[in-house]
Amino acid sequence: MIVHNLGYPRIGVGRELKKACEDYFRCASDQTTLIQTGKGLRSNAWQLQKAIGLDLIPSNDFSFYDQVLDVSVMVGAIPQRYASLQAQQTPMDLYFTMARGIQHGGLDITAMEMTKWFDTNYHYIVPEFTPNQSFALCSQKPVDEFLEAKALGILTKPVLISPVSYLLLGKGKGDRADMLNRLLPVYLEVLKKLAQEGATWIQMDEPFLCTDMDETVKPLMEQTYTLIRNTCPTLEIMVATYFEGLRENVAFATRLPVHALHIDLVRAPEQLTGVLAAYPTDKSLSLGVVDGRNIWKNDYEASLRLVQQAVGALGSERVMIAPSCSLLHVPCDLDVESKMSPEIKRWLAFAKQKVVEVVTLKHLAGGDKVADSFRLKREENRADVEDRKHSPLIHNPRVKERVDTLHQLNAQRQSPFSVRRVLQQKALGLPSFPTTTIGSFPQTSEVRSWRAKLKSGEWSQAQYDEHVADEIKRAIQRQEALGIDVLVHGEFERNDMVEYFGEQLSGYVFSQNGWVQSYGSRCVKPPIIYGDIARVAPMTVKWSVYAQSLTTRPVKGMLTGPITMLQWSFVRNDQPRATTALQLALAIRDEVSDLEAAGIRIIQIDEPALREGLPLREADRPAYLEWAVQSFRVSSSSVRDETQIHTHMCYCEFNDIIKQIAELDADVISIETSRSQMELLDAFTAFQYPNDIGPGVYDIHSPRVPSQTEMTALLNKAAALIPAAQLWVNPDCGLKTRGWAETEPALSAMVAAAAGLRK
Ligand code: GLN
Numbered sequence: 001m002i003v004h005n006l007g008y009p010r011i012g013v014g015r016e017l018k019k020a021c022e023d024y025f026r027c028a029s030d031q032t033t034l035i036q037t038g039k040g041l042r043s044n045a046w047q048l049q050k051a052i053g054l055d056l057i058p059s060n061d062f063s064f065y066d067q068v069l070d071v072s073v074m075v076g077a078i079p080q081r082y083a084s085l086q087a088q089q090t091p092m093d094l095y096f097t098m099a100r101g102i103q104h105g106g107l108d109i110t111a112m113e114m115t116k117w118f119d120t121n122y123h124y125i126v127p128e129f130t131p132n133q134s135f136a137l138c139s140q141k142p143v144d145e146f147l148e149a150k151a152l153g154i155l156t157k158p159v160l161i162s163p164v165s166y167l168l169l170g171k172g173k174g175d176r177a178d179m180l181n182r183l184l185p186v187y188l189e190v191l192k193k194l195a196q197e198g199a200t201w202i203q204m205d206e207p208f209l210c211t212d213m214d215e216t217v218k219p220l221m222e223q224t225y226t227l228i229r230n231t232c233p234t235l236e237i238m239v240a241t242y243f244e245g246l247r248e249n250v251a252f253a254t255r256l257p258v259h260a261l262h263i264d265l266v267r268a269p270e271q272l273t274g275v276l277a278a279y280p281t282d283k284s285l286s287l288g289v290v291d292g293r294n295i296w297k298n299d300y301e302a303s304l305r306l307v308q309q310a311v312g313a314l315g316s317e318r319v320m321i322a323p324s325c326s327l328l329h330v331p332c333d334l335d336v337e338s339k340m341s342p343e344i345k346r347w348l349a350f351a352k353q354k355v356v357e358v359v360t361l362k363h364l365a366g367g368d369k370v371a372d373s374f375r376l377k378r379e380e381n382r383a384d385v386e387d388r389k390h391s392p393l394i395h396n397p398r399v400k401e402r403v404d405t406l407h408q409l410n411a412q413r414q415s416p417f418s419v420r421r422v423l424q425q426k427a428l429g430l431p432s433f434p435t436t437t438i439g440s441f442p443q444t445s446e447v448r449s450w451r452a453k454l455k456s457g458e459w460s461q462a463q464y465d466e467h468v469a470d471e472i473k474r475a476i477q478r479q480e481a482l483g484i485d486v487l488v489h490g491e492f493e494r495n496d497m498v499e500y501f502g503e504q505l506s507g508y509v510f511s512q513n514g515w516v517q518s519y520g521s522r523c524v525k526p527p528i529i530y531g532d533i534a535r536v537a538p539m540t541v542k543w544s545v546y547a548q549s550l551t552t553r554p555v556k557g558m559l560t561g562p563i564t565m566l567q568w569s570f571v572r573n574d575q576p577r578a579t580t581a582l583q584l585a586l587a588i589r590d591e592v593s594d595l596e597a598a599g600i601r602i603i604q605i606d607e608p609a610l611r612e613g614l615p616l617r618e619a620d621r622p623a624y625l626e627w628a629v630q631s632f633r634v635s636s637s638s639v640r641d642e643t644q645i646h647t648h649m650c651y652c653e654f655n656d657i658i659k660q661i662a663e664l665d666a667d668v669i670s671i672e673t674s675r676s677q678m679e680l681l682d683a684f685t686a687f688q689y690p691n692d693i694g695p696g697v698y699d700i701h702s703p704r705v706p707s708q709t710e711m712t713a714l715l716n717k718a719a720a721l722i723p724a725a726q727l728w729v730n731p732d733c734g735l736k737t738r739g740w741a742e743t744e745p746a747l748s749a750m751v752a753a754a755a756g757l758r759k
């Protein structure tokens with residue numbers, strides 16, 4: 001039985017890759033240093049996996065920025081706007097320019113687009129194709145890294161995104177079949193070189209096999225693998241699928257002319273039976289039984305049942321064991337977590353521990369030849385799994401009961417929007433085109449240094465609170481001076497919009513080093529939801545009430561919504577996501593009620609992650625949207641008609657979810673529209689969206705200060721699409737990444753633009 005891995009985290013336990021890249025970007029180090037860091041990280045990952053006992057260790061899973069961009073560079077799909085740079089920049093600098101854009105030395109070239117990798121929080125660089133896109137071998141990265149590992153005595157399994165999946169990831173209107181005909185020779189060149197250098201197994205990632213794939217794609221995949229088999233007969237190709245089940249593509253996928261298929265049995269354990277029934281006799285099957293997307297310890301008994309089922313059908317020589325997908329999506333090493341409660345730590349596994357699990361499963365699947373040391377591991381695992389199931393840390397009967405009786409709660413506002421609107425207008429007395437912001441104000445290095453002082457113990461809580469209070473006071477004064485209608489306190493006390501709430505809720509635990517790559521050198525440290533979620537005490541009331549005490553204008557209370565809390569955390573795998581979302585929703589509902597009782601008249605519940613939670617398969621989307629909408633309504637519906645509920649969503653495509661956005665029934669929604677020149681409003685217009693909307697008029701992702709004229713033009717555009725009475729005036733998103741120097745003039749121009757419209 002072969003055990004293998006689909007990919008190892010590349011950032012390093014101490015985020016070495018992030019630091020090395022950012023030093024290089026700041027010109028604080030040279031290219032040689034960066035290259036050496038990369039080499040060190042690859043070597044560490046290979047040696048570690050070898051020492052643990054994997055049979056097949058992946059290579060080419062490393063990247064300085066992104067694995068899709070690596071392919072674009074390998075096949076020479078370099079967009080025209082970078083062509084002139086090829087003579088002036090080193091290949092590495094050109095690579096980073098494509099990823100990040102360039103704006104210095106008289107150059108001003110935009111970056112390539114970035115988007116989420118399937119349903120993960122990892123972002124890849126979208127390939128850009130022209131209709132007659134040509135391809136040529138421009139980098140030998142997979143071969144170089146294979147040779148690098150070989151020099152260390154490790155014969156790796158190079159990982160490549162398949163040519164078909166690569167084309168499907170890109171944008172541009174060429175004919176796919178033609179493009180594939182031009183792309184395949186380049187891939188074949190790479191594969192032939194790998195074969196010459198002694199590679200045996202190649203992993204071809206084909207994630208589209210788990211999506212609603214259109215029929216025209218199948219012949220392209222068939223053509224690809226037939227050609228590879230005929231051209232490189234010594235290579236053994238493994239087609240890797242993940243993030244979903246194969247469903248209607250089972251028959252097709254199992255028949256591909258390759259040597260092995262990898263399936264995700266964490267997301268879709270039920271697919272094993274169908275796959276085995278269709279499985280040909282000449283192929284190996286790789287079972288993804290260790291969760292590559294979440295941080296829970298594997299349940300060996302459950303995994304072994306799947307392994308045994310496959311062994312029974314295929315024989316042990318044809319069964320392989322692996323994580324469900326690349327371990328890119330989990331943190332590196334649990335061993336370095338020294339501060340985590342040992343009771344919870346025993347339930348977890350990060351990347352390194354997951355590789356150990358895969359190897360252990362192989363030994364345990366060996367039947368009666370199992371060594372004592374492994375039997376002991378099995379017992380330990382069983383105890384940990386049982387402990388987690390029954391731990392009082394996880395289970396809170398009161399929370400469960402509240403969720404169970406939720407159906408009795410009418411998660412609806414008391415009156416329809418048309419009635420609420422009149423009452424709110426009377427209560428708030430806002431002008432037409434009311435102005436507001438999305439919540440956060442600049443998190444200056446000073447503000448961040450206060451938190452560091454509090455954490456290190458240099459400051460007492462009282463000292464810290466005093467500084468936060470002063471900053472809130474200044475923010476209120478600034479907003480009053482600017483003439484903004486609905487104020488915010490500025491979110492200075494928050495490190496992160498999820499972490500801030502998670503830290504105050506029971507059921508959440510935090511790692512110190514659990515970093516996961518989000519894009520390029522950016523990493524996130526998702527908190528872990530391990531137990532029933534309960535609010536211990538009010539979380540935001542103190543600062544909101546303080547801010548409101550400083551002004552007669554309404555100050556918005558600011559909360560993060562249940563779906564965003566869920567989506568940006570590692571979540572429980574022992575109950576449906578919907579249940580966890582409802583628990584979060586109840587905690588937020590209590591906070592909403594407390595804010596209202598404390599005199600806060602407007603409450604914003606941010607849901608920037610609502611769209612990204614959409615399942616990969618169309619068929620699963622209605623169910624998700626139903627509980628997502630329900631969760632938002634549970635969190636927002638306790639208030640009186642006079643209390644105004646806002647929500648906020650960042651840049652996203654609204655067309656296919658506009659009906660559900662309307663069902664959220666927020667009184668006001670703010671969205672990001674300035675870059676798209678209000679194009680994103682089309683969905684709201686076509687749907688005749690009934691409630692109020694604040695389309696962003698200020699692009700907060702750029703330090704540029706937009707002029708009043710620009711914003712007036714955007715507002716006029718919006719007013720042509722949406723009835724003026726429904727329009728609010730606000731920036732695209734929060735201002736935490738901006739400085740006051742840009743923020744004040746931009747908001748001043750925004751207020752002036754709104755005043756102009758009123759006239
Ligand atoms: N209220 C949050 C802020 O202003 C919203 C952030 C977001 O949408 N990602 O920072």
Ligand code: ZN
Binds near residue numbers: 608649651734
């Ligand atoms: Zn936003």
